[in-house]
Amino acid sequence: MSANKILIVDDEEIIVRLLSMSLRSDGYETVTAHSGEQGLEVFKSEAPDIVVTDIKMPGMDGLELLKKIKEIDPEKEVIIVTGHGDIDSTITALQRGASDFINKPVRDEALAIALERAKTKIAIREKLKEYTENLEFKVAEATEEIRRKSNFQRLLIKSSHDAIVAFDHDWKVVVYNPEAANMFGEAAKDVRNKMTIDDLYTPKIARIFKNQAKEEKRQNTLPWRDNIINTKDGRQIPVRYTSNVLHKKGKFVGTVNFFEDLTQIKRLEKELVQSERLAAVGQTISGLAHYVKNILIGLKGGSYVVDVGIQKNNTDKLKTGWESIKKNIKRVGDLTQDLLTYSKQREPEFEECLPNDIANEVIELVKDVAGSNGVLVSKEFDTDIGEVMADPQTIHRSLLNLINNAIDACIDDEDISKKHAIKIKTYMDKNNHFCFEVKDNGCGMDEDTQKQLFDPMFSSKGGKGTGLGLLVTGKLVEEHNGVIEVKTSPGGGSTFTIKLPYEKVNTVDIN
Template sequence: MSNKKLLLVDDEEGIRRFLGLTLMDLGYEVETAENGEAALKVVEKVAPAIILTDIKMPRMDGIELLKAVKTDYPHIEVIMLTGHGDLDLAIESLKSEAADFITKPIDDQVLEISLNRVMEKIELKEKLREHTENLERLVEEKTQRIIELERQNAACQVVEGLSEALSSAAHEVETGSGLFNELPCLVSIHNRYLEIVAANELLKERLGEVVGKNSFDIYSDRESAGNACPVQLTFQTGKGQRSKETFIGRDGGEIPVTVYTAPIPNKDGDIELVLDISVDMTELKRLNDELLETQYKFQRLFDEAPCYISVQNPDYTIAEVNRRFKEDFNEPLGAPCYASYKHREHPCEECPVQRTFKDGKTHQTETVVTTKNGEQKNMLVWSAPIRNAYGEIKQVMEMSTDITEIRRLQDHLTSLGFMLGSMSHGVKGMLTALDGGIYRLESGLRKNDQERVGEAAVVLKNIVGRVKKMVLDILYYAKSREIEVETVPAGHFLRDTAALIVPKAAAADVKFNMDIPEEMGSIEVDSSSMSAAIVNFLENGVDACEYKKPDHEYFINVSARDLGEKIELTISDNGAGMDRETRDKIFTLFFSSKGKRGTGIGLFISNQTIEQHGGSITVESEPGKGTTFTITLPRKVELKKQTPLSQCS
């Protein structure tokens, strides 16, 4: 802050201008303001040393300005300008710590004298502040010096006390009495010639008579003074040592110890003796070995458990997994569980791990996961809390058991019951129609009406065919059966099958595009089951385009190409699409992405049919962009004997 900065405050512009010139002639840097509020803003910017202000002003008068300045800037000196009739206000300003007041009209000599007095006051305050700071610094320096001397004195006293204590300890060991003979430690005293001059009873009991031996003789891995032992290092460095060593016992066995050494100086400060206090670590080593063995045992149990085990943190990240988990899934450590083996972007609903974190109880659920090899597995999942010593849940263990084979048996039996139940109504209707056909046949025969007889025969033939198909379906679900293949023209078979979806696509306003050559050679298929499987994929494509976006054209493309020994059929749509989790589960029995409109049976059966033909299916899909099924079929089917349901395990 410059002592020559001055703020002139007056509501009359003429006074500010002419008085300002006078002040500048006196050597001051002058700033002006028309009232108290404007003056406070100037103070914040320029920080003047002196404020020269009129008392009577609009908005904020001089008295209010004085009080505000002294509250926030007590170091700024304020001189009041007042008329003859404002003497009482001038006196009041002095009570509020104004430096001086000058009456109007202002005499230049009086103004200069008043300013000089104020400047002397400011300079005096500045010098006083400097002297005060110097005095405080001097006091601080002297205080630190006193503290340092006191610390040195205390350190000397501590050293003297330790020396006396160590000397006393050496005397106790030498005389065989005192505290060191009662401690459960191995205590010995060594001289500067690296000789053991004293030992407590416990050391003699464990190591034998060692007094008179070399300091390094009691160690199993020290053969001479050239291989420095802790005692020798203490004499060399003058400092105590701490190390893990091995003593040779009375019977020649090894005793693991932790050695602590301390120098014992004489009156001249030279190291005369070294005190060696060693703690027998035999029991600790045994306990440590047992702990390591237990840890290894539990790690083996953890790794060899016939299930997938993971330990998860509250944020879903995986902290640890067992060996089997690592073998079947990508490296999961640090990744969220739902992304690692569920292929989801968000946590699962009703996650058992998070439920366990919330209530501390065990929870169970069932799900389908995909291994790193693309194999789908049905898993029964259990969660259990892992608590710390205070009973707080820090992690949760998730154990997943592979129940794929059990689920396959259950699915087969469930599908059989489901199909029998759903077909019972159809059988009832067909029997009713069969009765009607027989009635029409008998009526035609009685009346010798050949036309009526012919119509009845057509009806009966149609109904019998439907009954036959239903019975075959029931047999298909009731037991595994071999497919009945026949050689058919591949192009014609695929074109005729694809054409079956045309009416449904047209009704749904979905454009149907087919690119299947008529001549593609022959192929061996069970035409009935394969046709049903392909139609199932086509119908799913139409259903995927059901929820239409405005001004968006939906289509289904069907194409086929000759791969030599195989034929590839591609079915694609630009409908709703699927996420990764849905793609992994679409061939699971009773899984449906259609909600109540789907049974979850169609794609399961279609997948089985293609596998029976020795074929394969790949699925590519993305939400909002559509789905592509690629079906690869061999031209010649190698029939495999199916395993009866009763022999499945």
């Protein structure tokens, strides 16, 4: 806004006219008055930007007019025209807020300068006002923002599912949210600004946070840790916690601790484990039921054939049927033994034995079955493995299981062009283990099957497997402090290796 409208007040009409003409020619708009009273009225009605008034006027003089105008608008620019040497009036005028004064006779240049100054002042004031208003707005905005943020933070802290506790530099509690009250069992009113860290926490927990604060800036945030906190009312709560040490300009100002109550999570974890166990049991039972059903099919079929043999006095039928029954009775026996082995903790019974001999025994057992299925069995034994201290039963059963699996893998192989073979190797490894390697070139296993190899009741043999074989083998070997290793690829066969710790038998020197 440009200050353009000027009110000229003087009792001498000629002066008013001259000034008015002069100012108009400079581009100002002018209004005039010939007395203080008239000046005040014109001021009210015209709202000029600047007032130029003579001091000495009959009736209301310039000083009085100045006072009235300033009462209406204290910021209005009023320029006083004084007679030469009228110092007292000039001082009074300045005291009353006149913005400038010029001497009579009024010279155009002097007036122009005074007006410019007034205009500048108005402009500055307007700018200032604008700034101030802006500033006020900005301050209001910022205040609102801060209020919102602090409200938000307060809400955040209040509604957090984590317990949040903050201490100032004297270890006095300054923040203690409702979840913290829940966790520690102390009401906020008894804690906030009243308790210290030692009042609230058990010594162990308090020490962790105090030590952290001592470590300065190197470790401002603790990594999340799990712990059990003992509350004052004697509860034990599993928590995950972390803590931030707060510094301001390098000085310790306090710490904030966050606790996550793990009770629920632990409970859910337990439930999950439980449900997985139930699912495993379900799988176990259905796998087992399948296997038992197959035994039943064999027994029923066998007994029918035996019945026919008896009726017809047919020895062949009797033999065939009886074979079926015997085979399935053995399956029941093996299953029972596997189940017992799996369910019971068993200590290996160490005795002097010859691993190569045991391997030979097992090979003799399976040779016929392998042969009748077109599978060639070969062996390669390390004769340096002499007598060892080991549990022969573990070796026997584990090896028998692996070789039976190898035969099944050959029988199940879709590739009938292959010459199926199994090789059993014994050797010593670098880590002082004596090892049995059973290698077949049968169907091999895909990744999924491999992953479930040692799962209870997992079987890739349909109803023909109990799903206990490798499980039991794994358990036996583990109890013997050994390991089982598997290498396999679909279509490429599998290699299972049992490694047992080598313990040489001390030969006693009779002499």
